[in-house]
Amino acid sequence: MDLDDESSDDEISIEEISKNDGPTALEIMHLLPTYDLKLAFPNLYLAYQGLCTMPASSASAERSFSKVKLIKTRLRSTMGQSRLESLLILSCERDKKINIEDAINTFGNSSSLLKKCLMYS
Template sequence: MNSQPKTAIEALALCNSNLYLTIHSLLSILCTMPVSVATAERSFSTLRRLKTWMRSKMKEERLTGLALMNIHCDTELDIEDIITRFGRKKCRKMTFVL
């Protein structure tokens, strides 16, 4: 008795690509599609917030860094390492706004 596959990956492994070419292609696409689009939506909403007044006052590298920090907010940061890296940089421009 053959058991039916429970996931798309199992079905792809059991599918004969020579005999069922179209089904094999569809299963391959199904297996590579993301389950959720939450990360992409979170990225766009973060950029929408940052693109307002902040975008006109900063360069692309800083904007990208802030967006990545906001998107990956669950990543642990080592503050001492950040301070050490900043201290080693020779070019530390600071703009003071009055």
């Protein structure tokens, strides 16, 4: 028996397994409610939900921590939690382009009182 033949068989089987294009976690998560399995396996559904929402890397979390260092300096150490969260969101999402007219229209349409105030000012 030749050892090289056995190792090549193992390598081929590993390659075949890695080439297997089975369903993704997202596809399985969407199939569970389709076949009414979400109620039968609620923990499995939650596990797939968690798997699908996990980031591929920790870069976004690291970026958020570096923003906290920049925003929360010694001078601003007494800042409240809600203001800190708001400033972090503004800082992290500032590269997104926002149409000012759309923002005003959305803000104005959210309340009839706001709409009246915006129309008369």
